[in-house]
Amino acid sequence: xxxxxxxxxxxxxxxxxxxxxxxxxxxxxxxxxxxxxxxxxxxxxxxxxxxxxxxxxxxxxxxxxxxxxxxxxxxxxxxxxxxxxxxxxxxxxxxxxxxxxxxxxxxxxxxxxxxxxxxxxxxxxxxxxxxxxxxxxxxxxxxxxxxxxxxxxxxxxxxxxxxxxxxxxxxxxxxxxxxxxxx
Numbered sequence: 391x392x393x394x395x396x397x398x399x400x401x402x403x404x405x406x407x408x409x410x411x412x413x414x415x416x417x418x419x420x421x422x423x424x425x426x427x428x429x430x431x432x433x434x435x436x437x438x439x440x441x442x443x444x445x446x447x448x449x450x451x452x453x454x455x456x457x458x459x460x461x462x463x464x465x466x467x468x469x470x471x472x473x474x475x476x477x478x479x480x481x482x483x484x485x486x487x488x489x490x491x492x493x494x495x496x497x498x499x500x501x502x503x504x505x506x507x508x509x510x511x512x513x514x515x516x517x518x519x520x521x522x523x524x525x526x527x528x529x530x531x532x533x534x535x536x537x538x539x540x541x542x543x544x545x546x547x548x549x550x551x552x553x554x555x556x557x558x559x560x561x562x563x564x565x566x567x568x569x570x571x572x573x
Contacts, residue, residue, distance in 0.1 A: 391435075392480055392490050393421030393539060397428060411435040415467065417492025417539060419443060419474045420510075426450065440469050443476030470494040470524065472505065472517020479524070486534030489554060494520055496538045501548075503536050503557050507569050518567050521558065530555045 391411045395401050405411055411433040416422055422443075423429075430437060430450055437447060438461075441454035453459075455478075459467040464483035471477055473493045480490040491503075494517065498504040505517050524533075533555040551557060 391415070393417055393492070394423035394426050394429060397423060397425035402432065405433070413438055413461065415439075415478075415480055416443070417479065417490065418477045418494070419446065421492060421539065422446060438467060440467075440471075440476030440478045442471070443474065468524070468527075470517075470520035472511065472513055472515075472520045474510075474512045477512075477517075477520070483532075487528065487532045487554070488535045488537060488550075489524070489528075489533060490537045490539070492539045495524075495536060495558075497551060501551065502560075503538070503551050503554065504561070505566060507566075507571050509571055511571070514569075515567060518563050521561065521566075522563055525555075525558050528555050528558075533558070 392415045411429065412435060414429060414435050414437045416437060416439040426437070426447065427450055437450055437452045438459065439447065439452050439454055441456055444452050444454035455467055457469050461467065466481045468479045468481060470479050477492055477494050479492060479494055482488045494505065495503045496506050505521050507514050511517060534552070536551040536554040537549070
């Protein structure tokens with residue numbers, strides 16, 4: 391599971407009906423809910439989190455990682471600082487490459503990927519550098535879809551950003567670097 395869902399009876403039943411939670415991946419600080427301990431207790435799942443944010447969960451069993459962490463041969467966590475110090479993306483090789491971007495890259499109103507600078511952005515230049523690093527790491531053949539953790543209404547019920555690598559490559563990172571804070 392990626393980030394904490396609303397912890398309702400409906401969510402708990404949904405997850406139990408599908409075999410539970412094998413691992414809980416946290417992609418950013420806001421992905422941690424007040425019920426994270428209850429989620430871990432209910433499913434006895436490890437919490438995977440970038441090391442700079444692991445301190446936020448002092449009483450829980452966490453698996454911190456630094457730059458990256460391979461979960462299996464086709465699934466990897468990648469540190470993408472900027473939105474928060476320990477922001478991370480989860481890359482899955484299947485389907486031509488799917489990148490779950492947390493809040494590092496969201497959808498703009500046109501359904502295009504965009505790192506968004508807000509008052510909560512920890513370090514904007516690092517966030518832009520993280521996007522550059524993702525562009526350098528992937529190719530059109532290895533990155534087909536982006537799945538952001540917010541602004542999904544802009545995706546018009548598709549739930550994903552298609553042709554992800556091309557869309558990331560089209561971003562003018564130099565111009566974005568000078569973008570003002572959105573409130």
